Amino acid sequence: MSEDSLNIIVCMKQVVDLQQIRIKRDTREPVLEGLPVLFGDMDKNALEEAVRIKEKHGAKVTVVSVGSAKLKETVLEALAMGADDASIIIDPACDGSDPATTALVLAEAVGKIGSYELILVGEGSADNYSGQTGSRLAEILGIPQITYVRELSVQGNTVTAVRDMEDALEVVKTNMPLAISVTSEINKPRRAPLTQILRASRKPLNVWSLEDLGMTPDRLGSAASGIQVISNVAPEQERKGIIFEGEVDEAIAKLVDALRKEGAVS
Amino acid sequence: MNPGILVSSHHDSGIFELLTKGRELAKQLGLNISALVFGNVNDKKAQQYFEYGAQEVVAIPNIDPSGLDAETYSHALFELTKGNGPDIVLIGSSKLGKETAGRVAQKLQAGCVTDAIGLSTKESALVIERYSLGGNTVSTETIKTKKKVVSITPRTFEANPAPATGKVTTIDLKPPSRRLQVVERRKKAGEAVSIESAENLVCVGQGIGKKEDLAMINEFCTALKAELGCTRALSSDFHWLSEDRMVGISGKRCKPKLHVSVGISGQIQHTVGIMTSKLIVAINKDKEAPILKIADYSIVGDLYQVIPKLTERIKSGGP
Numbered sequence: 001m002s003e004d005s006l007n008i009i010v011c012m013k014q015v016v017d018l019q020q021i022r023i024k025r026d027t028r029e030p031v032l033e034g035l036p037v038l039f040g041d042m043d044k045n046a047l048e049e050a051v052r053i054k055e056k057h058g059a060k061v062t063v064v065s066v067g068s069a070k071l072k073e074t075v076l077e078a079l080a081m082g083a084d085d086a087s088i089i090i091d092p093a094c095d096g097s098d099p100a101t102t103a104l105v106l107a108e109a110v111g112k113i114g115s116y117e118l119i120l121v122g123e124g125s126a127d128n129y130s131g132q133t134g135s136r137l138a139e140i141l142g143i144p145q146i147t148y149v150r151e152l153s154v155q156g157n158t159v160t161a162v163r164d165m166e167d168a169l170e171v172v173k174t175n176m177p178l179a180i181s182v183t184s185e186i187n188k189p190r191r192a193p194l195t196q197i198l199r200a201s202r203k204p205l206n207v208w209s210l211e212d213l214g215m216t217p218d219r220l221g222s223a224a225s226g227i228q229v230i231s232n233v234a235p236e237q238e239r240k241g242i243i244f245e246g247e248v249d250e251a252i253a254k255l256v257d258a259l260r261k262e263g264a265v266s
Numbered sequence: 267m268n269p270g271i272l273v274s275s276h277h278d279s280g281i282f283e284l285l286t287k288g289r290e291l292a293k294q295l296g297l298n299i300s301a302l303v304f305g306n307v308n309d310k311k312a313q314q315y316f317e318y319g320a321q322e323v324v325a326i327p328n329i330d331p332s333g334l335d336a337e338t339y340s341h342a343l344f345e346l347t348k349g350n351g352p353d354i355v356l357i358g359s360s361k362l363g364k365e366t367a368g369r370v371a372q373k374l375q376a377g378c379v380t381d382a383i384g385l386s387t388k389e390s391a392l393v394i395e396r397y398s399l400g401g402n403t404v405s406t407e408t409i410k411t412k413k414k415v416v417s418i419t420p421r422t423f424e425a426n427p428a429p430a431t432g433k434v435t436t437i438d439l440k441p442p443s444r445r446l447q448v449v450e451r452r453k454k455a456g457e458a459v460s461i462e463s464a465e466n467l468v469c470v471g472q473g474i475g476k477k478e479d480l481a482m483i484n485e486f487c488t489a490l491k492a493e494l495g496c497t498r499a500l501s502s503d504f505h506w507l508s509e510d511r512m513v514g515i516s517g518k519r520c521k522p523k524l525h526v527s528v529g530i531s532g533q534i535q536h537t538v539g540i541m542t543s544k545l546i547v548a549i550n551k552d553k554e555a556p557i558l559k560i561a562d563y564s565i566v567g568d569l570y571q572v573i574p575k576l577t578e579r580i581k582s583g584g585p
Contacts (some may be wrong), residue, residue: 022398080535099378100372130378131365132367138369148365165362165363170451184502226376226378226410228407228410230408231405235403238517239561242562243565244564248571250569253579255563255565256576
């Protein structure tokens with residue numbers, strides 16, 4: 001296989017801007033309505049790495065994502081960052097999907113796109129960070145996966161990756177096709193220049209429904225999810241919330257006094 | 267093999283933690299509980315697993331625990347749990363364990379929750395808690411599929427032994443042929459810090475202006491007998507501190523008795539890692555910083571003024 005024919009698929013997840021989530025005082029529920037949506041940071045690391053491989057070896061980079069109608073706009077940033085085209089799956093039946101059902105949809109989308117050598121994902125999504133979707137996708141497709149990758153190089157048909165484990169770095173080699181999950185250490189994603197953002201809307205964008213993928217809604221969404229969410233609320237905080245302000249020496253004296261009473265310092 | 271709960275981790279400490287919690291869950295759910303152990307298990311070692319809660323130890327002698335990978339690990343779990351095997355799989359959520367959880371769940375067509383921070387039972391259902399929305403919320407969930415896979419954040423539960431006996435079952439299982447070739451394993455350059463088990467922990471963030479100023483913080487740590495942790499920016503972006511000091515959703519989860527947060531605004535991705543500290547102290551110049559909302563005591567002030575004086579006062583032990 002010549003390197004020019006490399007096809008890289010990057011799976012990305014659209015999430016609400018987590019920094020802007022407010023918590024309702026009475027119910028401790030998060031307020032998600034009206035929040036801006038964006039791709040997660042590690043998803044952008046995955047895309048950046050694909051674009052770097054393309055710049056070095058020549059490749060076609062395709063973004064795949066499952067999400068709400070807003071995805072049509074969100075995906076423009078990915079195209080502006082250097083993806084060649086994108087296929088997004090927008091279908092109300094996907095609402096309430098979990099990693100298992102999302103992986104099923106992604107697998108069908110990958111099948112429809114056709115040939116690929118590399119599938120890149122972030123180590124975990126920005127919101128749930130469960131890390132399951134990539135692993136499940138690799139299982140469904142029957143390809144090996146290298147997780148937690150912080151350095152990646154491609155030579156011919158061989159991929160060499162440095163995996164970041166708790167106590168060691170593992171250098172791992174294997175042949176494509178292959179799935180890879182990256183950590184945020186692998187690169188610093190570029191900011192798309194404005195000119196590219198304007199051009200991005202001219203790049204090929206497929207918008208698919210489940211029907212386009214030959215899937216029926218009963219296999220998907222919250223009904224098919226293996227997970228039942230009982231509640232999702234901000235944890236109770238039982239902190240004292242005592243604040244010392246003003247003159248520094250006095251504030252320090254009060255703090256140390258309080259910590260001694262707590263037995264936290266001697 | 268008995269139907270019920272199967273516990274596994276590639277660290278014994280992880281197995282002990284999960285067995286201690288698992289035996290409580292097993293009792294409530296009326297299930298048996300077994301532990302999967304790779305390699306040979308002698309009588310003395312087996313006795314340890316029994317005392318932490320295993321009624322049965324399932325040993326797989328021909329899979330070497332050192333150099334275990336997710337393909338082998340998930341293959342073994344699948345072979346043991348498919349069909350009439352245990353319905354609930356509890357896995358220690360190390361990086362390897364977390365990857366394995368997703369893989370074995372897919373093989374079993376099972377629902378899966380990773381990085382659980384709480385396990386309980388309600389009306390014969392296993393109830394799982396995990397962080398959601400980047401740590402803004404805790405999601406409480408059950409798994410609807412017959413087979414259930416849960417990976418649990420290390421050190422979530424305490425390991426407590428109690429006198430018990432059990433049996434050892436040895437299983438002959440061939441590892442699958444490896445598709446990934448590990449060509450090198452480099453031990454991480456070892457400061458070998460274990461901030462997760464520190465009694466006192468100081469964390470620093472971008473309120474620190476330059477690397478040299480960490481000397482002042484180190485002195486503060488010495489006075490407090492504290493380990494030093496940091497935000498992602500200080501390790502991954504600036505490389506001022508090694509990544510094994512990074513605290514947060516993609517770093518370490520710590521529960522010290524005393525946590526002092528210095529110059530950290532308190533983004534949720536970081537604070538998830540210190541939320542369960544017994545006592546939280548924040549030093550920040552911004553009164554509106556989110557960290558103040560989760561702190562027991564805060565000083566609003568310039569850390570460059572506060573830290574040296576605070577260090578002196580703690581050192582002197584005086585009023």
